[in-house]
Structures are given as structure tokens and as C-alpha cells.
Amino acid sequence: MKKSVPVVLTIIFILLLILLLRPRWYLNLTRQVDVSPAVGAALVEKHDCRSCHVIGGEGAYIGPNLTEAAKRESEATLYGWLANPRKMRASTAMPNFHLSDSEIHAIIAYLKSIQ
């Protein structure tokens, strides 16, 4: 009984670490969505992207206007910003939303759909 205590504590520690760091595989496992413009639009609402970006004529100018972002930027660049903004620019004001791959691709599908 006593010998299992360190094992249990280690497992709890690892689980806490995963919840804290939210690695990509964990996000992909727990937040799988349909890759569609409608789902992307809902995610843009949920995370309030328009509090910083103009998208389709509405929003704030803290970040770049995203209405034509899918035309201006490559898919890899858009993915990079949505997956980890700090990796794209260390001093950026854009927060990391811990989006899964399917959530990112749904948002990109939405941005493409409004071109």
C-alpha cells in the first residue's frame, strides 16, 4: 500500500503538468472539431478575436485586419500564429489560445471563406 504512494503522486504530477502545459497531442485528443467555416466562425466568436482584429468589417485594430489574411499569408503562417503566437514574434500581444489542430484549421477555413 505504502509503496504505491510515490507512483500515485508521480501520476498526479504528470497529469497536472499536461493540464498546465497543454501539449499539442493533448489538445488534439480532447478538442477535436469539424474543419468547417461555420465551426471556425464560432471559435472566432468564442475567443473574441474581434477584440483585437477586424474580421469582415467588424472589430478592433490592435492586431492586423484579418479579413484578407488568408489571401495575404500562407497557410503555414496562419497556422503558426494560431498555434503559438510567441513563436512567431516573442513580444506579440496576441495570447496563445491553446487551439487544437482541427480548431486551427477550422479558423483558417473560416478566414478563407470570407475572402
Ligand code: HEC
Ligand atoms: C489581445 C489581442 C489579440 C487577440 C485577442 C487575438 N489576436 Fe491575433 N494578433 C494580435 C496581434 C497584435 C497580432 C500581430 C502580431 C504581431 O506582430 O505581434 C496578431 C496576429 C494575428 C495573425 C497573423 C496575421 C498576419 O497578417 O500575419 C492571425 C492570423 C491572428 N492574429 C489570428 C487571431 C485569431 C483567429 C484570434 C482569435 C482566436 C486572435 N488572433 C486573437 C493580437 C490579438
